[in-house]
Structure formats: C-alpha cells, structure tokens
Amino acid sequence: MPADLLFEIGCEEIPAKMLARALVELPGLVESRLAAARITHPAGVRVLGTPRRLAVIVKQLADRQPDLHDEIVGPPASAAFAADGSLTRAGQGFAAKNGVEPSALVKREVAGKKGLYVVATRSVVGLATRGLLSELLTDVARSIAWPKSQRWGWGEAAFVRPVQWLVALLGGEVVPLRWAGITGGRHSRGHRFLANRPIEIASADDYVDALRAAHVVVDPLVRRDLVSAELVRLER
Template structure:
C-alpha cells in the first residue's frame, strides 16, 4: 500500500470552477480504481485558484490476479455424438487462445455451455497510473474551457506544471509539453520558487511555508480569522463586527491562496442608501465584507481580502475605497433620482408599456385589477 499525490498546476481559474472540479477528481478516481480492482484508503482533494490536488492513501501496489470465464456455444452444439469438437467449438477455442481440450463445461439455467477459463495476471499500479492521471485531466469538465499554444487538449486554463508521486516516486507521463515531476510551486508573487515534495503532508506543510494554504477548510478558517482581525484593529474594540455571509466566505476562500485583509471606509453620506443597496454593492459586486456595530447597524467600513500581501497597506486600502466609492456614487445618484417621483407620479408612465397586444397597456391592466379588487371587496 502506497500514497498517491497528484497536483495539476494551472493559471488562475474562476472560483466557481474549483469545488466541482475537486468533486469530479475524487469521484472519477474512485470509479477508476474500483473498475481496475484496486483497493485504497482515504481519498482527499484540496485546491486553490492555481492548483487542483488529489491525494489517495494506502493505494494497492498491484492489481489482484483474476480468473475470467468466457462463455461459448452450448455443449450440444460444440461436440457431436462421438465427442468430436464441432466447428463452433474449434472457432471458440481459437478466439480465446486455448486448446479445444481445455474448454470446460458449465451448467446454466439455459443448459450446459462451453467455457474458456482465462487467468489474468494483475498489473503493477505504477504502470496503470500514467493513463489514469492523464485521463482525469482530459475528462475534467468545466463550464468553459480553452486551448493554448499548439496543443489540442482543452482545459479551464493553461496547465503550467504536473506533480505526480506514487510511493514517493514520480509517475512519469506528459500532457502536451508539460511533463510530470516531484515539484510544485509556491505563491505566484510572495514565494514563486519551485518546491520538491515527498508526500501529501509534506506537500501541505511546504506550501504553508511558501504562502499557500492548499486545504480549503484551513483557508476558509484563515479568511474568517483575517477578516475579524482587521476589523478589531480598525475599530479599536468599539463593538464592530464583520458580516460573515457564508456564501461570500466560500467565494473568497476560492479567490485566494492565502488571505490578507484590509479594512477600508467610505463616506458616511452613503449610509443614506438602503442597507440592501450598500450590502449588494460591497458583497455581490466587490466581494467585500460589510461591518456593523453591536446593534447590527451598518458602519461606514468594509473588509477586502487580497490574495497578496502588499507592503504599502495604505495603497491597497485606497485602491479598494476608490472602486467602492464609484459604485456607491452611482447608487446614491439613482436613489435620489428615484425619490424625485412618487409611485403615483409613475402611474401614468405605465401607459407607454404594452402588456399584451390585444389586452392594452400595463396601465389598463392595473385599472382592470383595481376594478376587480373593488368588486370582490363589496
């Protein structure tokens, strides 16, 4: 029993692609091993925007030997009354690569049939892995894929490196011009060096040392801790709390390899906007975390989670504030425009909207509904 470690190193892929890809890898490799008769222990997947990784513990080192029975023609069609083999028996034996004398007879609900027994020797797992791993790459489904260079393979983003180890030894195969090895890579900007690893636990630890939290569970906890930390630092213990929306936490987890948070602010005039507008601008558009006071009221603060630690924190904060300010200015403008007209003022605008060609305008529809409601209320 030995450990398999397989990593596909790629250009950054969209956050929404990662979890489905990891689930596919786990399910597909389990099906492959089952079909080949290979037993294994725990199957784990981890990933970031730049890597999709599969680890299989206690993978059987070779297939078990198998005995396969191939059913041929009925016994009565295979031999004549004197026991001489017919053309059917001879042809069946020849097709299975055995002597006609080695054919056996087995009883079935439909009668007795000739059987050719084949003993198949199991293959070494290491000999099977190159095609298994290459097949996983070819079969990985994505909402949108691309080709690059002169290659024919289609993938979410270009493949940069392949790490493939079984029992600590390299599983030798290639995808296009990318050859497998024992090397992974650290964070693109903070620790871009190549790293030689020996196994899954060593892989996780070496990546931590090179500014990558490969395990999404660990990275998610780090995102929450980082967001909470920068809010405490900014608010100085005044009861401010980040709004840790579960969906946003999950999205941010798959947008970064290691989280680095900054807490920014915006002009208090924007608090005039409905909370839903503010939260949507921060959470949906920018992937920022809103901040509230102890009573749940929005504060003019937000948290942005970066994928890279920037030496000039103020530069990072100002960049995020500038982007959010532009969105909120637009929101405030349209909010004021909307408030210039009452609902009653807007009613006449419905006369210019066709509801249905033979049923008139939306205004006429609303008048019919009002008449029906009045009739029902009597």
C-alpha cells in the same frame, strides 16, 4: 507494499465557480478510474485545490492489482462442439474472444440454464500499479467536465486553463507521465507573488506542509477557516 499517491495539475488561474465544481467532481472521477483498473485503497480520495492547482491524494494505494480468476459462460455446448468433439466456428470464436486456449474450454451445467454450456476459466496476473498510473492519471485530467476549456500552443490537450506543471508521485518516486506538453515530476510552485518558484515535493505526506511554507494553503476548508478567523479579528 502500499504507497500514497499524489497528483497535482498546476495551471493558470481557474475561475472560482469552475474550481468549486471540479473539487466536487474529482473524487468520483478518481474512484471510478481506480476501480476500473482494479487498484484497491482502504481510504477515500482527498482533493485539494487553489485557483492555480488541483491536487488528489490517495492513501495506501495497493502496489499491484489482485490476480483475476473468473469463469465466462459461452454458447451451448451443442453449438460450440461438433459431433466428433472438435470445436465449431462458434466455439473457436468464443475462445479467441476471451483469450483462452481451446483446450481450456469445458462443458458444464449452468444455474438457470437448461443443458450443457461451454465455460472458459480465465486467470490474469495482476499488474504493478506504477505501470498503470500514467494512463489512469491522464485520463482523470482529460475527463474533468469544465463548462469551457482551452487549447493552447500546438498541443491536443484541452483544459480549463493552460497547464504549467504536473506533480505525480507514488510514495517518494516520480510516476512517468506526460500530458498537455508537460512532463510530470516532483516540483510544484509556491504563491505567485510571495514565493513564485519551484517547490520540491518529497511525497504526498510532504505536500501540504511544503506548500504552506511557500505561502499556499492548498486545503480549501483550511483556507476558508483562516479567512473567517481573520474577518472575526478585524471586526473586534
């Protein structure tokens, strides 16, 4: 059944302008990776962040890819089949390239083309979403376009600042994930002065409230409104 996804990257402090750019870029990155992986979700991508974290929440992520059934048009039948009905090298190459058995190739008229063409019907069983997320999420993390990035320690990963923790949850379960020398789990961190300790996150639904209890307002819009309200109060 569908489940909510939470992915948080915790790091050393991100400069304000770079953080603002990343918050704008992240939804498109996540949407494009999910679309490429054929993982559907009915709602949009919610992006949250503070100077020490970037987080993504995707509601109602499908539990698996839909099965894929498609037809691939190949070369003209005259080029794919010899006079005796056997496959030519062109026909064999077309079958191998598309992962279908030669016996599955058929001759068919194709709209907009003259004569018969070879057509392959391909069926691919959808994979479980959970097994696709490790690579997908690390790809998202690697693909954020920072004006400047760093490498640290002995690792190959590059990011705007050294990564300190990763949270990756699908529903209430941890997504197996390792990137930048860090293993993903369910522990974020609280405010660095008021609650600088691991904060356990049960699920995406728990994330905002769990961090608020640890003195972190992770939604930038809520944080802006709180600052504005405090300024108004001080002016009175």
